[in-house]
Amino acid sequence: MILRIKNMVCDRCVMVVRSELERLGCRVCDVRLGEAEIGEELTPERKRELAARLAELGFELLEDRRARLIEAVKNAVIGLVRGSEVVPDVRLSDYLQERLRVDYRQISALFSETEGRTIEKYFIAQKIERVKELLVYDELSLGEIAFRLGYSSVAHLSAQFKQVTGLTPSRYKLSGGGRRRTLDRV
Template identity: 40%
Template structure:
């Protein structure tokens, strides 16, 4: 192998991280990497692109520091696939707009280049809910944010998140949380949940 090949290999080395769900997570991971002297090409949701291979000592320190703030390095391929699915769904939902005819199956197949049946099998085997339920729960948590801070009417939130009607949105909202969107607005921010915990929080969702 030529020296140039070694450099290319090292520059393309990626690490995958569980539980990164927002821009603040990226900032925290960048701070950890800087603190232990790791040079990177980029840090994305769920992924670190390293400039060079880590020593055993740095890898161990990085693992420890990430665990301290609730993150986890992923080495198993199926877990990496699950985190990729989560990342794609979160990124889509966080835009605050879901097209009327959007389907999560077509969306994931487009960006993972994998058959949806394979994705669902792997996801369900590693998580406490299906992809479809995870997508719904992420939409409902985004709805909470929009209802509290977006100054939007319930029917506008429902439409922006791809629901065919505000009635169906309210029905699904109550089915998951046991209270209506209007009741949530009264309860306020205390009723919100971290978006990386939705599967854990709502395993009883039918």
Template identity: 45%
Template sequence: MKNTHFHIKNMVCSHCAEVLEEKLSQAGFKIERIELGELYLSEALDEQEYGQLVNLIQDNGFDLIDDENSRIVEQIKQLIIQQVRSNTPMQKNLSDLLTDKIHKDYQQLSRLFSAVEGKSIERYFILQKIERAKELIVYDEKSLSQIALELDYSSQQHFSRQFKKETGLAPSHFKDIKENKRTSIDQL
């Protein structure tokens, strides 16, 4: 029998959780709850049901995470994505946020993340912020200074410099051309 708690890779938004919940329910799985990156079933699975679960999860663009290191890296990613998309200023710096939530030393988390992902936690955080900025720019509902504030930049100038460094375009130019230059956040 398999356990009832599973970690899922690439589940990056509430819509992902809703889609997976619908598919799993249709397949007859009894779901206790689904959170970003985690699935809780009401009943343990036998080997055949587990195989069916793995296939269904993979068919919908997700993966099960089996090892502890991958779980920690996915947890880091989920926390960063949640923070970037929360529309609220960070109350503490990123390293403190991660150590408080994951209960591990930041240096250990940083080394693990870099080894698994091939980039630093800070680089991943910047990439997520830039993708969120692109999304907000394309929506055209907020000014560049509002976007900079929402994404915790110290100033619009800092935001503009980092945006240009990452995209090759100034935010104002990106706003003018509005081409589809966004990247899916699970591809970062």
């Protein structure tokens, strides 16, 4: 049985969900961002118990097909931004359509309707959160960060950063970087 779970955005989330499933006595086959595979069907009672426990931890068991698709889009975007050292040079629409096996126009319309913003704006917000994180770590130059996140130039990164945050990257770095958000709140 595959369970779709909202707000799984990092490896720690995967560990927490795996732990909860095991605590409930489920035979866990695999847990990855946005879903868990278990080796049995859950009774409605156990499913409610799992949903309640996941809700206490900030997750949500997804039943609705549309909600599952939105969560799959978010997980795919997060995976694109954070899944490798350098964001691959691909068109977002092609990447999502190939990854999710759903027409991009359908994905885009549903996402905009449900989330109140476009997938592209969500993608940019995820990239900016990653930039904030890398700025705080202070291990890379702005040029290296721009390259890693697929920006055409430092100027493009800086302009987009300021548009989203209201600060330049250097001003953000000087401020101590206290304005970061968790991935599920981006």
